[in-house]
Amino acid sequence: MNLSAWTEIAPHIPVLLRGILVNIELLLGLISLGLGVGVVTALVEVYGPRPLGWAAGAYTWFFRGVPEIVLLFLFYFGLSQFGVPVSAFFAAVLALGLRSSAYQAQIFRGALQSIPHGQMMAARALGLGRVKAIAYVILPQALRLSLAGWSNEFSSVLKDTTLAWGIGVVEVMRQASYIRARNFTLTLPIYITVALMFLVLTYVGNVAIGLAERRLRVPGLEGRR
Amino acid sequence: MALLRVENLHKRYGHEEVLKGVTLTQEAGETKVVIGPSGTGKSTLLRCINRLTEPDQGQVWLEDLEITSRRSDINQIRAKIGFVFQDFNLFTHLTALDNVRLGLTKVRRMPRAAATDRAMAELDRVGLAAKAGAYPAQLSGGQQQRVSIARALAMDPKLILFDEPTSALDPELIGEVLSVMIQLARDGMTMIVVTHEMGFARSVADEIVFMEGGVVVEQGPPEQMFRSPQIPRTGEFLRKISELYGESS
Ligand SMILES: Nc1ncnc2c1ncn2[C@@H]1O[C@H](COP(=O)(O)OP(=O)(O)OP(=O)(O)O)[C@@H](O)[C@H]1O
Ligand SMILES: [Mg+2]
Numbered sequence: 001m002n003l004s005a006w007t008e009i010a011p012h013i014p015v016l017l018r019g020i021l022v023n024i025e026l027l028l029g030l031i032s033l034g035l036g037v038g039v040v041t042a043l044v045e046v047y048g049p050r051p052l053g054w055a056a057g058a059y060t061w062f063f064r065g066v067p068e069i070v071l072l073f074l075f076y077f078g079l080s081q082f083g084v085p086v087s088a089f090f091a092a093v094l095a096l097g098l099r100s101s102a103y104q105a106q107i108f109r110g111a112l113q114s115i116p117h118g119q120m121m122a123a124r125a126l127g128l129g130r131v132k133a134i135a136y137v138i139l140p141q142a143l144r145l146s147l148a149g150w151s152n153e154f155s156s157v158l159k160d161t162t163l164a165w166g167i168g169v170v171e172v173m174r175q176a177s178y179i180r181a182r183n184f185t186l187t188l189p190i191y192i193t194v195a196l197m198f199l200v201l202t203y204v205g206n207v208a209i210g211l212a213e214r215r216l217r218v219p220g221l222e223g224r225r
Numbered sequence: 226m227a228l229l230r231v232e233n234l235h236k237r238y239g240h241e242e243v244l245k246g247v248t249l250t251q252e253a254g255e256t257k258v259v260i261g262p263s264g265t266g267k268s269t270l271l272r273c274i275n276r277l278t279e280p281d282q283g284q285v286w287l288e289d290l291e292i293t294s295r296r297s298d299i300n301q302i303r304a305k306i307g308f309v310f311q312d313f314n315l316f317t318h319l320t321a322l323d324n325v326r327l328g329l330t331k332v333r334r335m336p337r338a339a340a341t342d343r344a345m346a347e348l349d350r351v352g353l354a355a356k357a358g359a360y361p362a363q364l365s366g367g368q369q370q371r372v373s374i375a376r377a378l379a380m381d382p383k384l385i386l387f388d389e390p391t392s393a394l395d396p397e398l399i400g401e402v403l404s405v406m407i408q409l410a411r412d413g414m415t416m417i418v419v420t421h422e423m424g425f426a427r428s429v430a431d432e433i434v435f436m437e438g439g440v441v442v443e444q445g446p447p448e449q450m451f452r453s454p455q456i457p458r459t460g461e462f463l464r465k466i467s468e469l470y471g472e473s474s
Binding site (some may be wrong): 123126127128132140218 | 305312373
């Protein structure tokens with residue numbers, strides 16, 4: 001590898017950036033899906049009726065037990081076989097998002113269970129119904145406690161977005177392989193560039209979460225790191 | 226009509242019957258002190274009154290409303306009955322002001338500005354207006370308990386239930402909570418107080434209820450209970466806890 005390889009890569013940067021933009025879109029889609037489904041799953045596991053709780057348990061067991069790449073194939077090819085044609089992008093958001101929801105559910109469940117029972121009792125004693133008590137007293141505390149675990153999940157799914165390559169999503173890894181196919185001498189510089197892009201994204205993401213954590217911090221309610 | 230009637234209340238945990246038919250009547254403006262050995266069912270009784278614990282049998286009436294009826298709106302009833310816990314149970318993520326305001330905005334649906342005024346007034350009443358912005362962790366135990374009393378008061382309760390409100394406090398902090406409660410009693414608040422503070426019982430209770438083994442053993446005005454209890458066991462217990470806890474306040 002020589003210096004010329006590095007100058008040659010410059011014109012390809014915009015393409016790589018366009019690729020990583022897709023990763024960011026995947027990330028935003030899957031992490032919000034995972035957040036929504038994860039919170040609901042955790043609430044069902046902790047507060048829902050028994051049978052629903054078991055269903056939620058089976059759900060998280062499935063999505064934590066099957067490799068991501070297998071999930072991607074299952075969703076992409078599986079859905080179209082059931083007559084639901086989906087884009088590779090959508091299938092990736094769905095597969096990775098539901099998988100993330102299972103992990104996020106675990107984080108939220110732990111946090112929910114760590115809130116002392118007295119909080120719920122005091123809320124109910126005031127006349128708040130169960131749903132309001134959860135919404136105004138339990139969840140605000142549980143979500144704060146979850147932030148530390150959640151930032152791990154964020155870094156992990158950010159990197160997982162590259163797996164969408166496997167079902168043909170034109171994200172950064174696929175763009176990289178196109179460039180590389182045309183010019184093999186660029187192989188290493190390209191992947192080093194991609195690695196740097198992810199390092200920057202992870203850094204920026206964690207700084208943002210750290211800021212949120214500091215903003216939301218309440219004395220006496222510390223997340224366990 | 227009595228403000229609160231508890232009739233033949235039973236509660237069982239597994240094989241253990243914790244309440245074996247408790248009957249009480251409470252008039253408006255009355256302060257009742259409930260005493261009894263540990264494990265006797267005092268907390269269970271309080272929690273059955275607002276159905277934080279579901280009783281197995283028996284009825285509770287708040288004026289002409291049957292609390293224990295399946296048809297009554299329990300949240301609306303609870304909003305009328307304050308509950309002060311031994312370990313305060315202030316909402317950890319909320320400031321003192323928000324702790325007091327939450328029930329006003331979310332249960333009573335009071336507009337925010339009015340709720341803020343009311344909450345500040347209640348904090349002022351317990352002497353903590355200056356701590357409105359503090360989180361529970363930034364307050365002493367005595368201050369936390371006073372905020373929790375303000376939280377109960379803000380709801381305009383017909384009745385406040387206190388479950389050992391000073392038992393979790395360092396001795397030097399007990400006085401500030403008791404003096405708030407004494408003032409409440411003098412202002413005519415209706416209260417049921419489970420406590421070992423015999424000084425408080427002597428000075429403000431209209432009636433002392435001695436419970437043991439899931440039943441009311443004896444009840445009567447403090448004078449009678451301290452001087453001439455009808456049942457020997459009552460006198461024995463009163464002497465014991467007066468020795469143990471002294472008579473602060
Ligand atoms: N949720 C519960 N599940 C099982 N048993 C319980 C429960 N709550 C209370 N008990 C039992 O019921 C009995 C009465 O408890 P309770 O807390 O009402 O007593 P208490 O008079 O308030 O005692 P203390 O003075 O120690 O607070 C105890 O033996 C206790 O172990
Ligand atoms: Mg008790």
